[in-house]
Amino acid sequence: MTSPVHNENNFMQAVINAAPTPIFYKDAEGRYLGCNKAFEEYIGLRREQFIGKSVFELFDDELARAYFEADKALFDSKGTQIYESKVSYADGSIHDVMFHKAYFHTEEEGIEGIVGSILDITERKKAERSLKKLALTDSLTGLDNRYSLMKSLEHSLLRQHRENSTLAFMMLDLDGFKQVNDSYGHPTGDALLIEVGKTLKKHFRASDIIARVGGDEFSVILESISFTESLIPLANKIIAVFSEPFIIDNKKLTIGISIGIAVSSASGCSSEEIIKQADAALYQVKENGKGSYQLAVVN
Incomplete structure (x- = not known):
């Protein structure tokens, strides 16, 4: 038993x-x-x-x-x-x-x-990772969105303070995008913005943070800049690339780009201050006829 x-x-x-x-x-x-x-x-x-x-x-x-x-x-x-x-x-x-x-x-x-x-x-x-990515990503271009950019900028400035390095913040505005959007419609405009995102990724370092922050507005965070002058050929290269037409659905679309750059090597720089300086530099470019860059140093 x-x-x-x-x-x-x-x-x-x-x-x-x-x-x-x-x-x-x-x-x-x-x-x-x-x-x-x-x-x-x-x-x-x-x-x-x-x-x-x-x-x-x-x-x-x-x-x-x-x-x-x-x-x-x-x-x-x-x-x-x-x-x-x-x-x-x-x-x-x-x-x-x-x-x-x-x-x-x-x-x-x-x-x-x-x-x-x-x-x-x-x-x-x-699922959690997908939701987090959606919260930080621009749904059209796949780049970072404004919220993600702001978080990254705060972290970048903290690293700059710790490492005593130089950081650059770029604001980029497409010239002539509204006319393309009005002439060919939003689907063509969206396709153009996707190509713009791809083009920007090709011409910046993998470590640079590229974001779409508005309709045709983009921003880039560049950490550990060796010297400020190195940004000049980069800005000129971006401007030259965007002077060439984009081919979307067999249509030749011509736009341009204006760039405002703020450079900080000061340990006490805030995200608000560097954005303000880059925005002011971009405004100056627009006032002077677009299709160029302006560089400001944050003291």
């Missing part, structure tokens, strides 16, 4: 095997005592291959150390843990997961340990 304890053990194992999320439990020394089928699939080993072994015998050193430290902190507190992490599944794919773990102590057997489950939150994290 099968003992009640044996029946209970079989029953509990059947229950956790039915759970779709990986479940495991370890003793006070961090050795695996048991798990469910989902955990075997996650770790890529059969239960008999890892029962009685520690994380240091199963995972690479960095991952094992992270697991061990988290388990030790939980065992010392004799409480619960909930935290997010990235893990590599048995098939080599990287997943975002949430660990739920708790300390346990069985009175009769005198066994202490921890029990945990792993909840896959990969799709949720993808």
Whole structure:
């Protein structure tokens, strides 16, 4: 006759095997005592291959150390843990997961340990990243939007202060875009703005932050400028490129570009001040006939 304890053990194992999320439990020394089928699939080993072994015998050193430290902190507190992490599944794919773990102590057997489950939150994290990207991205061009630009400018100025470097802020305004939009319609105007975004990305460094901040207005943050004079050939190059016609739907569209540049090497410069100076420089270009640049130094 099968003992009640044996029946209970079989029953509990059947229950956790039915759970779709990986479940495991370890003793006070961090050795695996048991798990469910989902955990075997996650770790890529059969239960008999890892029962009685520690994380240091199963995972690479960095991952094992992270697991061990988290388990030790939980065992010392004799409480619960909930935290997010990235893990590599048995098939080599990287997943975002949430660990739920708790300390346990069985009175009769005198066994202490921890029990945990792993909840896959990969799709949720993808959705969160997509929403965050949407909040920071101009939906038409794929460039940063005004909100993202302002956050980046604040961070750039903080880095400038720490590193005692020089930073430039450009404001770029398309000349003649309204006429194109009025003559050919918004779909053509939108297609032109997309090409403008692509063109700007080709002529700035990968580290430069390019944003569309309004209808036909763009801005660029350039960090770690070696010397102010290096901005002059860059501005002239951009102006020359935009003097060439864009081909959109077999239409030759001619526009131009005006550029206002503010350069800061002062540690106390604020984002408001550098934007104000770049805007004033751009206004001066517009007043003088467009299609050129003006450079201002923020003191």
